[in-house]
Amino acid sequence: QKEVEQNSGPLSVPEGAIASLNCTYSDRGSQSFFWYRQYSGKSPELIMFIYSNGDKEDGRFTAQLNKASQYVSLLIRDSQPSDSATYLCAVIPGFSGGYNKLIFGAGTRLAVHP
């Protein structure tokens, strides 16, 4: 079982729709969760982080965390073609030996079509 799992996609949504990206993780002790956006040929860009159960909203983005079910999701409202990218879910495991290494999923490719 992979530590962080994501559907590779592509997830195709029409412009203006809600894109829903999901991620599950295996370490029940994980406390910190992140979403990065990565355009082709570029480096990952931090767009959301969430540490507590529930929802966290920032502009068009909402991160949702459910520790009991060990999943974290990212909703993108009013999707735009510029949102087309790979979205990486990352987790800091519960026991990281005193340092904060990120464990990444392989990413979900999102395609927003006009």
Next chain:
Amino acid sequence: DAGVTQSPTHLIKTRGQHVTLRCSPISGHKSVSWYQQVLGQGPQFIFQYYEKEERGRGNFPDRFSARQFPNYSSELNVNALLLGDSALYLCASTLGRSYEQYFGPGTRLTVT
């Protein structure tokens, strides 16, 4: 404010050679982490340094080493390059002991 900077942007090396990659963190950030990202996968953790001390090491061979300088910049060294070392090498900086990591533009290493 300037973000994380990395140099060089691209690099082509031959098998068996050595490479040094450089990273400068965001001003005020004292922690630097290195990741390797191969095509189609998420980044994989290599090292983390905080206040010039190695805090963590990922599952990479001893050919990989790193250090952090008094100004908090960092170098990643890879010896005896293999074809499989071809990847995007990412540096991320963190403010103190917070959790959010911000990535630089990366160095694209090609080993032929």
